[in-house]
Every structure is written in C-alpha cells, then in structure tokens.
Amino acid sequence: MKLSIIIPYYKVLDKTKELMKVLEPQLDKDVEVIIVDDGCNEKELDKFKAKVIHLDTNSGGAGKPRNVGIENSTGKYIAFIDADDMVTNDYISEIKNKIKEDKDIIYLSWKSKKHNVVVKDKPPFWNPTVWSKVYKRELIGNLRFKEDINYAEDKNFNDKIKPSSSTYIEKQIYLYNYGREESLSKRGVKKTLIIVFTFITLHYITLAIIALIIYLILKR
Numbered sequence: 001m002k003l004s005i006i007i008p009y010y011k012v013l014d015k016t017k018e019l020m021k022v023l024e025p026q027l028d029k030d031v032e033v034i035i036v037d038d039g040c041n042e043k044e045l046d047k048f049k050a051k052v053i054h055l056d057t058n059s060g061g062a063g064k065p066r067n068v069g070i071e072n073s074t075g076k077y078i079a080f081i082d083a084d085d086m087v088t089n090d091y092i093s094e095i096k097n098k099i100k101e102d103k104d105i106i107y108l109s110w111k112s113k114k115h116n117v118v119v120k121d122k123p124p125f126w127n128p129t130v131w132s133k134v135y136k137r138e139l140i141g142n143l144r145f146k147e148d149i150n151y152a153e154d155k156n157f158n159d160k161i162k163p164s165s166s167t168y169i170e171k172q173i174y175l176y177n178y179g180r181e182e183s184l185s186k187r188g189v190k191k192t193l194i195i196v197f198t199f200i201t202l203h204y205i206t207l208a209i210i211a212l213i214i215y216l217i218l219k220r
Contacts, residue, residue, distance in 0.1 A: 002030040002099055003092065003134075004075030007083050008065030009045065010038045010058070015084040015177070020048045023081075026092040034072055035083075036065035061150030066130070070144065076137055077106075080130045086175040094173050095134055104163035106134040110174035119168040128155035131174060139163055 005023070009016060016035075023033060033050035039058030046052050053068055066080060077099055081087065088094075098106045109119045110132055117124060123132055143160055145153050 001032055001074040001076065003032070003077050003079060003095060004069075004073035005031065005033045005079045005081055005092075006066055006069030006073065007033065007035045007050075007081050008038060008062045008069070009035050009040065009042065009083040011040055011042075012084040013042060013044055016045070019081065019083065019086055020050070022087060022089055023091070024049045026089065030096065031092055032073065032075060034069045036068045038062075038065045059147065061147070061153060063145035063147040063149065063153045067144045067147065070140065073137075077134050078137055078140060079134045081174075082131055082177075085131065085177050088171075088173045088175070090171075091173045094169050094171060098134075098167055098169055101167050103165040103167040104136050104139045105161070105166045107166060107168040108132050108134065108174050109168070109170055109172040110176055111172045112176035115176070116172075118170055118172065120170060121168065122166075123168075128152075128158045130154045130157060131176070133158075135161070 007016070007019075020033075027033065027049055033048070035045050035048065035050045035052045037045055037052065037054040039055050041054060045054075051072065053072060055065065055068065059065065062082075069080075070078060077095070079095065095106065107119045107123045108131075110117050117127070117132075139161060143157070145157050149156065
C-alpha cells in the first residue's frame with residue numbers, strides 16, 4: 001500500500017458525500033481511505049469505498065480520530081483530509097507521482113475563499129495544518145496527536161516532525177472549507193474562547209473583590 005488517506009468525521013454527511021464522490025473514482029489497489037467516525041454512529045459512511053471505524057463516544061477533537069486512523073493504516077505515506085473539505089479529481093495521482101521521489105514529506109498547494117496558496121519550496125509558516133502535507137510513515141513513527149487538546153493539535157504535531165527531505169506539489173489540489181458550524185477545528189476554537197472568556201471574567205471579578213476589601217479596610 002502506497003498511500004493511506006485519513007478522514008476524521010463529525011456530523012458533516014453531505015460534505016463527506018461530496019468529498020467521496022471525488023475521491024472514490026481515484027482509488028486503486030495502492031490507496032486506502034480510512035474514515036474515523038467520532039462518536040456519531042453514522043451508518044451512511046459504511047456505504048463508501050473506505051475502511052470505516054466508528055468510535056463509541058465523541059472525543060471532542062480531531063486528535064483521537066487521526067490517531068486511530070494512523071494505527072489502522074498500512075500505507076507508506078499518510079495524508080489527512082478534513083471531512084468537510086474538498087480535493088481535486090487528480091489529488092491522488094498528483095500525490096502518487098511525488099511519492100516516487102521518496103521524500104520524508106510532501107507539501108501541498110491549496111486554496112480557500114480567503115487564501116490562494118501555491119507552494120514552491122516550503123509552505124507558509126502561518127498554516128501548520130496536517131491536511132496541507134503528506135507524511136512518510138517512517139517520519140511519523142510512534143508520534144501521535146495529543147488527545148487532551150482540541151485546538152492547535154496540528155501545530156503541536158508538526159512541531160515534533162523533523163523531515164530531512166521534502167518536496168512539494170505546485171498545483172492546488174486541496175480546497176479548504178473553513179467556517180462550518182460543526183467542524184472539529186471550530187469546536188476546538190469555541191471551547192478555547194469559552195475558557196479564555198471565563199478566565200478573564202474570573203480575573204476581573206477577583207480584582208473587583210480585592211478592590212472592595214481594600215475600600216472597606218480604608219473606610220474603617
């Protein structure tokens with residue numbers, strides 16, 4: 001097996017159907033798709049040409065589904081696609097052509113409504129995502145995503161990746177669709193904002209209490 005494509009899934013059936021309509025015609029004996037259902041028990045996924053793994057409970061982020069995907073993959077190279085994103089109809093063939101170079105990592109060009117990124121050497125530093133890269137299995141080794149965080153887990157993972165060789169695909173073969181309400185990444189952002197807001201609120205409440213105590217002491 002040359003390539004394993006791992007797709008963490010959470011409540012985006014229509015988007016995933018669109019994605020699989022593009023991916024399935026590209027599949028051959030050298031490529032496997034692994035969909036990890038993050039506690040949704042979505043039986044429609046079993047109709048796809050993919051290895052589908054249903055997690056019993058929702059993990060709250062993309063880390064665990066990706067780890068389960070890695071552990072159940074067999075490809076020499078591993079790619080990640082978010083379930084609500086899209087790829088071009090030559091996504092797999094472009095990657096397979098680059099696999100022949102036998103580099104540690106392949107950087108992908110991509111576009112979204114806001115960005116138009118063409119990689120000609122290294123990817124932009126502000127995009128530490130895993131979907132914009134294809135990894136040699138040996139490079140990942142025993143490294144896994146942290147499952148106790150649900151935001152910036154991509155950056156945490158990539159910070160530990162140390163490729164000694166790389167190549168890139170200049171053609172934009174990944175289409176990023178940020179902004180869906182139920183996306184794994186956005187759920188993580190919302191949780192982080194809630195934590196920050198709570199911390200700030202508690203901070204100011206504490207200051208207000210201290211100020212009140214000082215006022216009462218001075219009043220005496």
